[in-house]
Amino acid sequence: MVEVPLEKRMMTLDGINGVRKDVPAIHEVWKQTREWFPYLPPPSQQELVLTGAEDAWLVHGDQVEQDLVWLLRLPCHKFWSQLQFDPNLQRFLEGILQQFPREYDSSSSSSYTSSQIQIRNRDILHKLFLVFLRICTYKESASEFFSPEYYGTLIYEKYILDLPKIIDICSLFRPCNREITIKMVANVFKVQSRYCEDLFTTGESIGEALDNAEEQCQTLSMSLPSRKNVDGLFDLVGFLLDVSSSTYSLLDIFPGAGKPLQLAGFEMKLAGFYHSTILGVQQILERFVESEILTPEESTLCFFNLQISRHRSILAFRTIVEFNCLNPVMSETHCDKDEALEGFFSIFTTILQERTFLLDYNSRYSLQDDFDVFEQSGLNVDPTRKHYILDALCESSQGSGFSNVLTGEKEKKSSVTPTVETVPETGGATALTSSVLKPTEELDSLISSVRDMLPFLGEGFVEKCLEHYQFKVEEVVNAILEGNLAPHLASLDQSLERQAVEPKPVQAPRCIYDNDEFDVNSRDEIDLSRIHRGKKNKYGNAMKLLDDKTDINSMRDRFSALGIVSDIEVMVGEEREYEDEYDDTYDDVAVGQEEPDSRDDGGRQFVLPVALGGGKIPRVVQEKDDEDDDDEEDEEEGVFGRKPMNFARNPEEIRQENERRRQEKMSRNARKPAAQQQQQYQSARDVVGKPKGQGQDKQVLINRARKNANKGKGHRAGAERKQAKGMF
Template sequence: MVFAACENDKNLPLNELMILLDEDGVKRSIPALNEQWKDSRIFTRYSSFPIRSIDGLVDECASLDQWISEIGWFIKDMEGLLGLEHFRFWSTLVYNRGAIESVISFTQAAVPYYLAGVIRSSPSVFPLYSAAHRATLQVICRMITQKESDRCWISREFMGDLLYKHYLISIPLLFDLLSVYGRDNKQVLTLMFQTIFKLQPKYGQDLKVGLKFLQTTFKTIQQQIETDRIEGNVVSSARLNDLAIYAMDCCTILALLMECHPECRWICSELELEQSITSFYDNTIVLLYKNIHAMDNESPYLTYLNSARMELLSAFRGIVNFQLETILDKPERSLVPADKSLCILTECLSDPVFVKDYQRHYPVERDLDVIKQACRNVDTFKLDFVQQAYCGEDEENGFLNGHKEAAIPEDDDSFGEACGGVLEEEVVEEAGPTAAVEETLSSDQLIERNVQKVLDVLPHLGDGYVRKIICRYENVEQAIAAVLEGNLPPDLIEADPTEPYIPPDKLDTNYLETGIDRLNIYDGDEFDVMVHDEIKGVMKKGKGMPGQPKNLKEMLDDKSHVQEMKSRYQDYTNVCDEYDDEYDDSFDAMAESESKSVRLTAAMRNALVDELDDDEDDDEPEDDSGQPVGKKPLDFCENPELVRQRYEEKRRSKFQAKHGGGVATGPDKDVVGKAKGQGQDKSVLLNRKHKAENKSSRANHNRKQGATFKRNKGMIPS
């Protein structure tokens, strides 16, 4: 360290002050904020003391002695910073990065204020930790002090840039201060926030980013818990306790931030942080409480979670109060904040547990009265809806959102106990036909009915496993929700989901009731004559059954089956003939009208007349003398000879129309030639050769085999 005298007779700020340095007779002026004046020591970083994992108290072991030695050096470093001159203090902070890192290490590793009881339990840790706790806060307070005396001061603009550009003060550091120093130093923290945001307005943008990160943290904790539930992982108690402390830390930071720096509420309203608060309250805090309570109902972490719930309610109240204060400060512009308040209260109705606790501690009817009086143009429909949802008309409960109201506790501790008892929603169902039916059912029948309801939704589960779940929860909805969310007690998680239900043996039940051990297939059922005076069924004595024939003669003489068959076939005669002749007339008229709309040419008309004549001639057969006789009934199968004849005539007529008559295909295409043994012309031989060479170019080969195949299959008449 270089020693020099600082004489500030003109009361200049640190950024304008020059210090005269005399080295071996050589004098030169150096700025007061310079690396020349820094303290070059190596600053000690703070580390947390050892803690036992069983009960969370201080572990009195060899590591504790090392911690005591290190914290002693840490306290000396903080006191050394406080003892430096003004220009040396700031030069050390700016040019010796280890100094500010040492301060930040304590805020990051220190114990939160709500765990101070752990420190007080150890007499060897408490005094040293208290000294470090106090010295670190004094160093930070000196860092934000603009004027220590008339000669030791810094201009506001320069100090704001110095803190911001060199990262001496940051939003994460402020969040850690809220968690470490908490409500015991609330006034100091409030003054600190006011000073910092006045010195450098840029911290406002950083605060917005920090609140976004806090909002993301809420979602991360919620997703982590939901992932474990979906995958069916059995979460350890240590993991649940860590999540509870983490949630408590986030909730405390948010609530204290709104109390120490109320100006941040408009940023929270802009980010819609109230929705994240209500969702985190209902889906994360409540679930953590249930899981920890299921493992250890006397765990101290349940108290931390109840405190976290109070912090979230306080933070939500701060956002709502910001809108109400805006309404009261500017009544002429109260429509927008009034509508915003109603929207906030309406959107959080989807989180019933939060709504119930908020209404218990901060009655909404007071806020609604303020909105009614200050804003005359507010939407009355929204106002009435919110009032009905929160307040209702029940004087006894004061809240009719589908929940029962518990007694309002006086303080925060009783609130934690009350919340532990009402975490699970108690839904008030309207009495109706279903309730009346369930009252008439026995307990076994009701359980069987509930089991069937669960199996309709989750058919892959076993009957025995579902019965265990039904017996553990109050209604079917809670049982199904617990299975789907994976939020089952540890013993049910380890059970076999496909376990079947084996009903109790009636013999064992009968033995327990009567004390008589009998081995009979009818023991205890409706056929047991030893238990029932009147039994079901028919008591058979001798051969045959009552009402049946006694011998073969009676059986053959019995004609009762004839009467049964007669009565059965009698039903087939009851057929009503409802034929309507109008249908044929209408059909003929329609066909006639359609035929008139078709115009035929002369050639088509002549062809149609010839076809009709042929049909009439074919339809009127004649006898041997040539006289027509009456119409014969249609044959079951047409005469194949007539079919072949008609087909041959049709083929011959088509061939004649195409080639002009004759059997031959022409001199150039004749392949038939003369009869066998009479010799063939040269042209016939050439045509045959040409046909044999080119018959594969067209699909006219193998026609006889294809026709035979079709005829055998009934595709063409034979």
């Protein structure tokens, strides 16, 4: 006999007066009216001091447990009818999910002193887990089941399960029963794909919540530490812990959430949130501790929660990277591995500015190891982009006091040689850390930070742990709390004391006057005449300075060796006379002018090439009239046949010449009307002419030719002037 799903099954109902009728298996008629007792968190240590507080909570907790037991004992069709048509039941279950303490709350200062409270709370959690296990399963037995399509529509449309509840389920049930929780959540996402679409919106909503937390952190950082701001600080620390733990729990139980979260850019926001908000709150907390506003218990609790928040933020980020980038490469399925590599480059290139997060992430999950995975899988890793990321990480490590943790890369030269050790990490990753020598004062501060949170540890044991974990307090605390210490550290006595180190004697630096003739500490008498303040005057007076020709003689010897200067001295009588005979070897050649035979009188005139700075218009050489007298030529020409340059003209002649030019210009312009002058000026400058295809005037063609001929003439003239001055 083939069983019919519950949504299609009819059940017999005994009505009033013994009348029996058939009704659907999932119907409001099966719902029972019941009052549900809301769950209350266990009382804190301060509340347990009150008389009757423990008994009152135990009685209330017993009522909550009885409600859950009654719900579990219902048959399948009545259970789902009650769940679907009783809105108070959904609020009751939702309240327990929200109010029940998380696993990180059990280790806080609000831990329970009564064993009865712990037992009762554990029983409530167990019953709640069974209820949601029944809700997340569409097939209880071979005869009690839903069709997957109807079940997926039911839990989604009736809001029996939504993403906030799923996140609470992951966060609450992951520590107690991780394997079954993974199957529960995977079954829900399998039968209803619309939850995956909601994950994208959830990522954006969590990102907005992270931005709001950053604004609150900035507001709190601008205010002075005071007792009235303590509640705001506690709320902010609690939010950081809750959002990081919830996000990590969701990704740990359902890694497939990494894909829609990456599409929403959640991993980028998480890295920025870590760098700005979590570390910002930690700095604010340190200010409160320095101001002695917080008690030791409060500061220890806040620091502990912040370390957990940092740790789980990195784990959540790693899960997204593994699911989207590393798992496709290591899997045997046919997927786009190049796309996974490109996604890996895109993620870490974007978060390079989040230096603190990148350093903490690399200390736990080495980026060099990830690149080795890509290379071993046969992918072509771009070396330029790879070294860009690794070099930025190396610079960040040096700038922040961290050492270089990149294997296979060239280490920077430094005065301290790090010792590299291989440290096994959880999650299948191996991080390479190195020890860095720290100053004594800084090391004492780090040891005190660890012992403030874990006072039962010895200073010697803490020092060895810090050396192994790269002097990171949060890593040491997490490793101790999680029981994940390296083997050589786990075998040590945790109460080990610190060994005293004898300080090395400091050698005094040598003084300027150390046992010489001017040392006043070792001599009683000093020759003051040998002490001179300022520069000494080598010459007695100015005449001695002018008569000193040492520099001139040295220059003369240098030029004589080069053969540039030739001095000839001849004896005339009894006196020496300097003879410098004029050399007229090249007087016949017109230096800088045209050669006489460079062209024929009847041929084409010489034109200087354009490449050498000449134009297309030949130079006009004005030949002198043969009728000029020799006397005039002698006056106009110099010794070498060229007209001497007049460096100092008479200003009166210059003014007369300028006046003559002005008068000529005015006389030319007076003959034509102003309109004609303007038209003539425009026509002489017109290079545009008529539209294309209508022909051009001769003057336009001439203007165009003139413009092309003179184009760049000013640049050439300027270059010639610079060259003449020896500028290049």
